[in-house]
Amino acid sequence: MRRLTRRQRVAVVVLAATALCFITLDIGGGALNSAHTGVRGALGALYRGTDTVLGPARRYLQGVPSAGTNQARVQRLEHDNAVLRGQLDADAADRSTSARLATLQLAADHGGYRILPARVIALGPGQGFDWTVTIDAGTRAGIRAEQTVTDGDGLVGRVLEADANTSVVLLAADPGSGVGARDLTSGEVGVLTGHGADGFTFVPLNPAAVLHVGDRLATGPTGATSFVSNLSIGTVTAVRSGADGTEHAEVRPTSSPTALDLVGVILVGGGGSGGGAPANTDRPALSPSIQAQGPGGQR
Amino acid sequence: MNWLRPVAALAAMLTAMLVQAALIAPIATTATVSLPAVLVAAVAVTDGAAAGLTLGFATGLLADLGSTHPAGVLALVWMLLGAVCGLAAPSRRLRSDAITVAGCCVIAAAAATLLLAVVHGAGASVGAAVHALLPDLLGDTLLAAIVVPVVRAALRGETLRAPHPSTRGLEHRALEHRALGHRALGHAVAQGPGRGGRD
Numbered sequence: 001m002r003r004l005t006r007r008q009r010v011a012v013v014v015l016a017a018t019a020l021c022f023i024t025l026d027i028g029g030g031a032l033n034s035a036h037t038g039v040r041g042a043l044g045a046l047y048r049g050t051d052t053v054l055g056p057a058r059r060y061l062q063g064v065p066s067a068g069t070n071q072a073r074v075q076r077l078e079h080d081n082a083v084l085r086g087q088l089d090a091d092a093a094d095r096s097t098s099a100r101l102a103t104l105q106l107a108a109d110h111g112g113y114r115i116l117p118a119r120v121i122a123l124g125p126g127q128g129f130d131w132t133v134t135i136d137a138g139t140r141a142g143i144r145a146e147q148t149v150t151d152g153d154g155l156v157g158r159v160l161e162a163d164a165n166t167s168v169v170l171l172a173a174d175p176g177s178g179v180g181a182r183d184l185t186s187g188e189v190g191v192l193t194g195h196g197a198d199g200f201t202f203v204p205l206n207p208a209a210v211l212h213v214g215d216r217l218a219t220g221p222t223g224a225t226s227f228v229s230n231l232s233i234g235t236v237t238a239v240r241s242g243a244d245g246t247e248h249a250e251v252r253p254t255s256s257p258t259a260l261d262l263v264g265v266i267l268v269g270g271g272g273s274g275g276g277a278p279a280n281t282d283r284p285a286l287s288p289s290i291q292a293q294g295p296g297g298q299r
Numbered sequence: 300m301n302w303l304r305p306v307a308a309l310a311a312m313l314t315a316m317l318v319q320a321a322l323i324a325p326i327a328t329t330a331t332v333s334l335p336a337v338l339v340a341a342v343a344v345t346d347g348a349a350a351g352l353t354l355g356f357a358t359g360l361l362a363d364l365g366s367t368h369p370a371g372v373l374a375l376v377w378m379l380l381g382a383v384c385g386l387a388a389p390s391r392r393l394r395s396d397a398i399t400v401a402g403c404c405v406i407a408a409a410a411a412t413l414l415l416a417v418v419h420g421a422g423a424s425v426g427a428a429v430h431a432l433l434p435d436l437l438g439d440t441l442l443a444a445i446v447v448p449v450v451r452a453a454l455r456g457e458t459l460r461a462p463h464p465s466t467r468g469l470e471h472r473a474l475e476h477r478a479l480g481h482r483a484l485g486h487a488v489a490q491g492p493g494r495g496g497r498d
Contacts, residue, residue: 002386008348015356015378022360022371023418032370039364043316050321058322 097262103152104264113228115150115264116141121166131157131174131196133260138165146226148219148266154232154254155179155219156263167265172233173197173257181233182220183211189220192233192251197258200234200251211239211249228266307459308350311338311450312358316365323442331408331431332438334446335362339377340384340400340407341443341450348385355381372414380407393448400443405435 004012025031051058063070104115118135137143139162149156149169157171172179173194181192181202188211190204202217217233234251241247312335319334335358343351359374380403387399412428453459 002348004348004382004386008352008382008385011349012352012378012382015352016375019356019359019371019375019378022363022374023369024371026369026371027418032364035364036367036370039361040366043320043365046313046317047320050317054318054321058325061322061326 100152100262104150104262107150107152107264114267116143116267117262117264118143118167119262120260131171131177131194131257132160133157133169133171133263135167135169135263135265136165137265138163138167140164142267143167143265147268148226148228148231149263150228150231150266151255151260151263154234155227156255156257156260158227159265169263171257172200173253179227179233180220181217183209183215183236184218185212185215186210192217194257199237199253202236202249202251204247207244207246209247211236211247213237213239215249217251228268303458307453308342308354308357311342312354312361316358316362323438327434327438329431330434330438331412332435332442333404333408334442335359336377336380336404336407337400337439337442337446338450339381340403341396341447342454343381343384344387344396344400344447345451345454346385348382351381351385352378353381355379368415369418372418373411376407376411376414379410380404393451396451397440397443397447400447401436401439404439404443405432408435408439 022032026036101117104117107115116137118137118141120133121136122134123132135149143159143162145159145162147159149158155172157169157174157177160168160170162168170177171194172192173196175194175196177194179192179194179200180189182189183202183204186209188204188206188209190202190206190209192200192202194200202211204211213236215236217236219227219229219231219233232254234253236249237252238250239247240250315335315338323332323334339351339355339358342354355377356374359372359377360370362373362377363370384400384403387403390396390399409428409432412431413425416424416428
């Protein structure tokens with residue numbers, strides 16, 4: 001063990017006292033502020049110079065302990081990202097579903113009938129040979145065969161067969177599905193035949209009927225069709241004359257048969273239920289457009 | 300070559316502080332490891348209390364002025380660190396010197412934290428001082444293992460050896476005294492209470 005010499009002891013005491021003085025001065029007031037500032041500035045300049053030399057080494061050493069945890073963090077963030085992305089997609093789907101539901105509600109209010117929302121859970125089993133979709137509601141929800149299916153905007157098809165919890169819908173786009181239709185401009189009625197994704201062909205019953213591009217078509221009271229009337233079907237895009245002088249029109253569907261998600265089954269008609277259709281479902285007179293014309297006609 | 304010692308001390312001081320600020324402090328985030336403190340302790344162990352307390356005070360004051368806490372805290376603590384390490388018996392073996400340095404530095408760091416807690420109150424507390432003890436021991440041991448050999452080689456070299464022309468006789472006697480005391484102490488420890496207590 002060394003001993004402090006007398007001079008060293010004195011030095012220790014003096015320096016300790018000086019340090020305490022400094023502490024007191026620095027706490028009490030700003031006596032040492034300029035010294036702080038000056039030294040900090042000088043050291044700061046030196047730090048910058050040192051950092052250019054030691055910075056890369058420091059960054060390397062700082063990365064070493066967290067190399068393993070960084071991997072874990074990256075994985076965790078990727079997972080979080082995937083989850084959030086999924087939520088975004090679900091949100092978008094929810095938004096479109098709610099918009100679709102609102103449209104269906106509007107259609108129900110408009111037509112005065114009950115609409116059962118159902119989701120398309122499967123498309124036709126074939127490769128485009130038959131245009132059917134399967135929806136997730138069946139007889140338990142009140143669906144019967146031959147009921148009309150809409151997506152709120154226009155005609156989708158009719159229920160081909162209903163099981164307890166699912167139903168198969170034959171789309172209007174199916175080549176085998178003939179729909180009675182009315183040209184809303186000229187009032188001509190006719191038969192609409194599906195062509196899959198290519199749209200419909202409308203052949204009026206009256207051979208002398210004049211069709212125009214842009215005419216709107218709606219389901220009409222033709223023949224034995226079980227469709228609810230006055231559902232929008234589509235718009236005429238082209239009019240062609242056949243060899244025998246009859247005209248037929250190409251129709252672009254209002255609701256795309258390939259982009260169906262949420263649809264609504266109109267709970268009227270249908271074989272099993274035998275529900276008496278409300279009076280307004282097969283009468284064009286009660287559609288809002290004609291009601292609106294009423295007062296004008298009286299004037 | 301008397302003027303070389305202050306110049307070397309200043310250079311070592313600045314180097315230690317810059318390396319501390321640029322490299323060690325960013326890496327040792329949980330510990331209060333300090334390279335300047337290790338340097339002070341190493342110099343003190345190698346060269347005695349006089350050099351230790353001088354260098355400790357100067358380095359501490361510079362570090363104080365360069366930081367935001369009240370000036371004088373580190374100066375006081377590191378000055379005492381230099382003095383205490385200078386009192387420690389000089390050893391022939393590097394390892395025991397390094398252990399002395401590391402131990403003293405850990406205590407000094409805890410003392411500095413406590414003093415800051417009393418004086419300043421921002422970020423320093425008794426809990427922080429206790430929590431930092433173990434990481435400090437680890438980091439200070441590592442630093443001491445590097446710094447002590449370098450300091451010893453530098454101070455035992457021809458250019459930086461402490462000149463004591465006026466007190467040569469005194470120094471000689473002090474050395475004898477020290478050696479005697481050291482031997483007696485070592486003897487006492489070797490046959491000390493630990494062994495006796497066991498039996």
